[in-house]
Amino acid sequence: MADIHILATGRASSRLADLRLSGVAIVCIGILTIFILMAIFAAFIAPYEPSLPDLRARLAPPMWNEGGTTAHILGTDHLGRDMLSRLVYGSRIALLVGFFGVIVASLIGTAIGLIAGFVGGAVDSVLMAVVNTLLAVPNTLLYITVLAVFGQSLTLLIIVIGCINWTTFARVVRGEVLSIKQREFIEASRAIGQRPIVTIIRHILPNVLGPIIVIATMNVAMLIILEATLSFLGLGVQPPTVTWGRMLADGRDYVATAWWLAALPGVMITLLTLSLIFLGDWLRDRLDTRSDQ
Template identity: 50%
Template sequence: MKKKTSTGTGNKRHVFPRWMRMLWRSKTGLVGFIIVSVAMIFAIFAPWIAPFDPNQMNPLAMLKPPAFMEGGDPQYLLGTDNLGHDIFSRIVYGARVSMLIGVFSVVVAGIIGTLFGLLAGYYGGILDSIIMRITDAFHSIPRTLLALVAVSVMSGSVLTLIIVIGVTGWITYARLIRSEVLSLKQREFVKAAITIGTPDYKIILKHILPNVFSSFIVVSTLAVATSIIAESSLSFLGLGIQPPNVSWGGMLSDGRDYLATNWWVATMPGIALTVTVLGIMFLGNWLRDLLDPYNQGLQ
């Protein structure tokens, strides 16, 4: 006699990966994932999405209101600025700059901070004291002030901002990774590896680094939002991205004189910046729940 195949919900639970099930359950995580995905699509496919060149000026269409307002033009979805630039096109290209700087500055900060954190936590002693005093020195100087000084000395290019924001943002990684390593050193598998004479670099790479990776991912996700805000702040002050490159901070700076009369010039890029940062933070909070070892049993 043939056995019946079970088609209950118990088997359907495993159709989708765990992270997809948790993402679907988390409303804020799902919203964050959608927002970040849209921002990444804008950044990657900007030339195909933007209806106009971001630097194309139209003197006959200066300060046009958004298409949904009275007097708006359907071809200018979010209106135009004081030089006739299409605001939607500039927001799309601004996403490319913001995401590029946000992601790669975090890569720079993560590599530096993780390296110092691993060395300080694993070897301890004088090396730990020296690295921690360096982090204290960096922490005593406001990050924005340090970035302002560095950018004012160098050019405001994308590469410069990536390096400056990355170099000024490694402290969080160093302290977090160091504390994680100090805890992992007391675990039996690490003690066993040390006892049998495993080289230090193998212990760090094979036993310690994989166990701090989840914390690194969570902090990195949230750090992208901080880096985007830092880049926008510098560009707003005129020390960040320089024309003809487009940035949301630069658009905010250009539109601040028109807030009382033509509010959309500054408001639209401000909304784009706010929504993107919130989306990244929502996604970071969801990643924290996903990678939490206490939630590993959730289906």
């Protein structure tokens, strides 16, 4: 039905310019902005030093609970540290690991996916074999081994997470490249004698950016949960640096008596990851290259 096709393309416009916001997207972007501002200005927002114990004020409940005070709005933990300050500082590690981990992962994954998809043949087979091997090894085991051997700094954590999580990017990018490679403008680029590397950067990469952005957004959420998991297991960034995962682990023993110790970091993780996932979903609807003409 060619007629309808023409009608549809006649009004197709540049996709990025067409990112009209939906209600969900506005809420998600709002929550994310708050978290990012919180992480940047943690020193100004947090009322207390996050790791400063105050044994006289141990296990103080949040202010709206019976026995709560305005001195500690969200209460204190088992060592009397201010929960609000700890949550605010904890967002730093979550976002740092999430964002930088994804940057490392997407760079590695995109490069490998582009090469595998574009070159094809034996190179593709070998690279995809690496991907599948990596997927087959239990990740937690990998983290424990690597972190146990190399120590536990924040930079190292980001690099390790990036080096293990690139496989999703590689697979998706490779798939996209295989389909884009079939489009005539790629052959046109060969026909004018363009260098392969220029073809990849100019014509293929921009056309796979949409899916990369979508996976990246979702992956930030995944990595934030991963970081929390590792901290919970004691493998993440070490104290005195505050992390939500560590807070969860600390709160575990007090779940029955002081719910806020575990619940508050849990709420933070959920809010942040949910808004990222919804944002990713919305981006997918908007950026999906398959909905192009």
